[in-house]
Amino acid sequence: MNTEQFDMPRYLSVLPLFSNLSQLERERLAQSCQLKRFIRGDMVFRVGEECDAFHVVVVGQIKLYVASPSGHEKVIEIVGPGHSFAEAMMFLGMPCILNAQALVDTLLLRVSKQSVFSEIERDPRFSMHMLAGISRRLHGLVRDVEGYALHSGMQRLIGYLLREVEDENADRIGAVTVALPVSKATIASRLSLTPEYFSRVLHELEAEGLIEIDKREVRILDVQRLASYGSH
Secondary structure: OOOHOHHHHHHHHOOOOOOOOOOOHHHHHOOOOOEEEOOOOOOEEOOOOOOEEEEEEEEOOOOEEOOOOOEEEEEEEEEEEEEEEEEHHHHOOOOOOOOOEEOEEEEEEEEHHHHHHHHHHHOHHHHHHHHHHHHHHHHHHHHHHHHHOOHHHHHOOOOOOOOHHHHHHHOOOOEEEEEEEOHHHHHHHOOOHHHHHHHHHHHHHHHOOOOEEOOEEEEEOHHHHHHHHHHO
């Protein structure tokens, strides 16, 4: 993507967070936004660093995670294009409490804390959009905790696969192909599973004739049967 020709106000207009702003407000906000490129493996920020902005993924993927002293990682969220992250930490005015790393070559839109606070002062309604975004993330995290507590590892993995297809293919009985957006180890961490258990469950589902695996592509042979298997 050619960043010199990037239409910042227009891009802001298609993001839910900024879609209700006037053209003048978007143009004013765009002046304080920055586009930043990261190559695969680059750190956007680390635990303990100052959080003076939030980010929107334009292209690519960002992994949000925490790490133990021994180096073990727990993936909190994988953020894709059109989605934002770090808003809550920015508002808290505290150091970052997690790490953000580019999983692939990524282009981020950086929105500074100062520009956000300026817009809130001009129009308090802007804060409602920010709160809505933070609330959606909180709801997602609560749903994750519920899943970890109440669902088996098998159910969590099947739920992940079905979540990828439910919007377009919920009523389909035939085969559906799901492309895993990141490595199996990363998804396993996201689901609070060990990579070994993750692979074992995939192979069990394949042995049952429910899926076929080809590298990062999982072909679901029957959506309804897979959903039913996960409820056992």
